[in-house]
Amino acid sequence: MSTDDSFSPSKLGTKEHWDNVYESELSTFKETGDEGEIWFGEEIVEKMCDWVVEHISTSQKPRILDVGSGNGNLLFSLSAAGYDNASLVGIDYSMDAVHLAQSIASRRSIEGMKFACVDFLQDGSTLPAPTSSESREIHESGKPSNSSRGKWDLVLDKGTYDAIALSERKDGDTPPLRVYASRIGELVLPGGFFMITSCNFTEEELLSAFQRPEYGLLFHSRIEHRTLTFGGVQGSTYTTVAFQKSGDARSESKTVN
Numbered sequence: 001m002s003t004d005d006s007f008s009p010s011k012l013g014t015k016e017h018w019d020n021v022y023e024s025e026l027s028t029f030k031e032t033g034d035e036g037e038i039w040f041g042e043e044i045v046e047k048m049c050d051w052v053v054e055h056i057s058t059s060q061k062p063r064i065l066d067v068g069s070g071n072g073n074l075l076f077s078l079s080a081a082g083y084d085n086a087s088l089v090g091i092d093y094s095m096d097a098v099h100l101a102q103s104i105a106s107r108r109s110i111e112g113m114k115f116a117c118v119d120f121l122q123d124g125s126t127l128p129a130p131t132s133s134e135s136r137e138i139h140e141s142g143k144p145s146n147s148s149r150g151k152w153d154l155v156l157d158k159g160t161y162d163a164i165a166l167s168e169r170k171d172g173d174t175p176p177l178r179v180y181a182s183r184i185g186e187l188v189l190p191g192g193f194f195m196i197t198s199c200n201f202t203e204e205e206l207l208s209a210f211q212r213p214e215y216g217l218l219f220h221s222r223i224e225h226r227t228l229t230f231g232g233v234q235g236s237t238y239t240t241v242a243f244q245k246s247g248d249a250r251s252e253s254k255t256v257n
Contacts, residue, residue, distance in 0.1 A: 068160030185215030190247025
């Protein structure tokens with residue numbers, strides 16, 4: 001069975017569910033200051049940030065997009081690690097998630113970071129440009145680089161692909177997971193990266209879904225997570241894989257513990 005049809009639709013794949021989740025978390029934040037759930041936990045966030053720090057220099061001011069940014073925790077962690085707020089953008093299809101992330105950023109006095117309500121799967125949906133985009137889209141010649149507009153040095157996913165896998169599929173439509181993978185391939189700059197953490201897909205399944213010639217994404221590295229053994233079979237609760245967009249072979253594949 002392909003990853004396009006491996007899961008039955010669930011409420012976890014509906015916008016209504018996530019609207020309700022973030023409506024509640026936003027209300028709680030306003031009342032108590034609680035910033036809400038850290039999806040997959042703090043350890044996963046720390047490992048993803050460590051990977052970014054190891055492979056992408058803060059001095060490059062990389063443009064980073066978090067797809068399904070929720071309460072913004074992953075981007076806040078990258079900000080704390082020294083990445084330029086003006087180059088960090090989070091998108092979510094729940095407006096209350098966006099409001100929550102913006103409210104947390106305001107409470108923490110984090111300026112320049114962008115959060116926007118975007119349905120990533122919809123054709124023609126416009127992604128917000130990072131505040132730093134104008135200065136980055138200039139070649140050494142001093143002329144604007146058309147090829148870099150709307151593209152990113154790093155795209156992140158922490159659980160969003162999992163939620164999309166549980167969404168309802170309409171007969172005759174391109175499977176949502178395939179639409180998602182295609183959009184990712186379009187958005188990553190040559191030499192840039194896409195890193196995904198999943199609780200539903202194995203590394204082999206993620207490689208099959210994203211490492212396709214038409215997307216230009218090649219396996220770069222993985223992050224190791226704690227393993228569990230059940231019935232004599234060993235497996236990991238989470239899978240994190242990084243892909244690099246073809247066009248720049250500056251990095252070698254490796255495993256990060």
